[in-house]
Amino acid sequence: MTAPTEHLVSVDGTGVRFACAEGDTLLRAALRAGVGLGYECNSGGCGSCRYDLLEGEVHDRRPDAPGLSARDRRRGRRLACQSEPLSDCTVRVGALTGPARHRPLRQTAVLRSVTPLTHDMREFAFVARTHAGFRPGQYAMVTLPGGQVERAYSMSNLGNCHGEWRFVVKRVPGGRSTSVLFDALAPGAEVVLDGPFGHAHLREEGARDIVCAAGGSGLGAMVSTVLGAAARPDAGEWTVHLFCGGRTGEDLHVPEQVVRAGRRLGALHVHTAVSDEDAAGGDALRAGHFRGFLHEAVLDRLAGRLTDFTYYAAGPPAMTDALARALVIGAGVDADRLHYDRFC
Ligand SMILES: Cc1cc2nc3c(=O)[nH]c(=O)nc-3n(C[C@H](O)[C@H](O)[C@H](O)COP(=O)(O)OP(=O)(O)OC[C@H]3O[C@@H](n4cnc5c(N)ncnc54)[C@H](O)[C@@H]3O)c2cc1C
Ligand code: FES
The missing domain is CATH 2.40.30.10 (Translation factors)
Incomplete structure (x- = not known):
């Protein structure tokens, strides 16, 4: 059996080198080797894994990826999450981050x-x-x-x-x-x-009062985060506010295991929000849903104490961006206390 072909990637100016198996991406090979390159979505959408190729050849998995602007392309910039090295390479990246705790x-x-x-x-x-x-x-x-x-x-x-x-x-x-x-x-x-x-995982250190904001497709990540808090030995000292948002009440689901996890936490508060004007009306109010967007529900329900929490968010980029703007720019929440990976 022949060994799979590997290419050596050198990070300019750092002395860091790692092997990348043929067909793997530069980003994933770095993380598998414990080298912390910056990234978020791993899908070509956010642009946070941009780098410069100084030497070597790569195959671009997604040449039209929205993570690169026209200016980036003119300057020859590339995305580490979409680049498959075809030869040994030398790359220039922004600062290296800490190594991944679980290597992919x-x-x-x-x-x-x-x-x-x-x-x-x-x-x-x-x-x-x-x-x-x-x-x-x-x-x-x-x-x-x-x-x-x-x-x-x-x-x-x-x-x-x-x-x-x-x-x-x-x-x-x-x-x-x-x-x-x-x-x-x-x-x-x-x-x-x-x-x-992903970096938007539950932090073990720091605040035990947390907000988990789930818009539509972000539900799974926030369920896992609530379960993670409830599994901790000090779960009884944690207060969790779970916000679930959708267009109408039919889009909302609060899993039974979240309700069970709430019994192990100091407190679990579940808030629901529906944004669709037509469908929201009296039914929404009767069902106890906040009427409006998820970030507006967070601002409303936690008014006066927004800076007391650490925030986790998952869902469509429009939702996480609106939440980030409202909290960091609008309410003065420290950006280090808001964790989300862009779903783009
Ligand atoms: C970090 C992260 C976590 C996510 N978690 C969830 C989750 O828990 N639940 C959930 O429902 N969704 C989640 N998503 C969204 C999910 O990845 C898909 O975008 C979604 O399911 C729609 O995929 P689709 O192929 O059906 O739709 P499509 O419309 O066919 O594609 C959806 C997206 O994929 C992108 N795309 C197109 N081509 C490629 C390509 N070659 N490689 C990579 N991306 C491409 C496009 O930008 C488009 O926005 C997450 C996304 C990210 C980035
Ligand atoms: S991590 Fe590469 S574009 Fe988002």
Whole structure:
């Protein structure tokens, strides 16, 4: 058997070098080697993994990735999450960050069950051979059968030694990945999981009063974060505010395990918000939903004490951006106390 081809990547001016297996991306190879390159979405959307290629050749997985502006392209900048080295390379990056605590591992996993949660959200449970090592709030890259589509999904459970990875997925009409997940994948199907990734995981140090803000597709990450707080030995000292947002009441789902986890926490407050003007009306008020966007619900329900909390958020970029603006610019919350990875 021949060994897989590897290319050596050198980070200019740092003395750092790591091997990248053929077909792997520069970003993932760095993280697998414990080298902390900056990144967020791992999908080509956010631009936080931009770098300069000084020597060598790379294949660009997604040449039209929105994470690069026209100016970036004119200057020859590239995305580490989309670059597959084809030769030894020398790259220039911004500052290296600390090493990943769990290095990402690529492995096959089998779909074990699918549970409907709402009209357009389901929880998919996969089982892999090795333990599932990740922190609450992190995500994995899921490659569907055939290898054509790979997307990021946040784990909705906790790291475990049974190899179980759960994801809450919201259907995107006509979406390439969600169409396969919802319409074609049956228990027994094999996918490839690569992970964990992401920085928006539950912090073990610091404030025990936390806010978890979940907009639509962000529910899984926030469920995992609440479960993570409740699993801590000092859970009784934690206060958690969980905000769930959707367009109408039909989009909302608060999982039973979150309610159970609340019994182990000092306090769990669940707030719901619906934004759709037409549907919100009297029904929303009767159901106790806040009427408006998720960030407006956070501002309203926590008025006067917004700087007391550490915030975790997941969901569409418009929602996390609005929350970040409202908290950091509007309310003076320290940016270091707001954690989210852009879903772009
Ligand atoms: C960090 C992160 C965590 C996420 N967690 C969740 C989650 O827990 N639950 C959930 O429902 N969704 C989550 N998403 C969104 C998810 O990854 C998909 O974007 C979503 O399911 C729609 O995928 P689709 O293929 O069905 O839709 P499509 O509309 O076909 O594609 C959706 C997105 O994929 C991007 N895309 C297009 N081509 C590529 C490519 N070659 N490589 C990578 N991306 C490409 C596009 O920018 C587009 O916005 C997350 C996204 C990120 C970045
Ligand atoms: S564009 Fe590479 S991490 Fe977001």
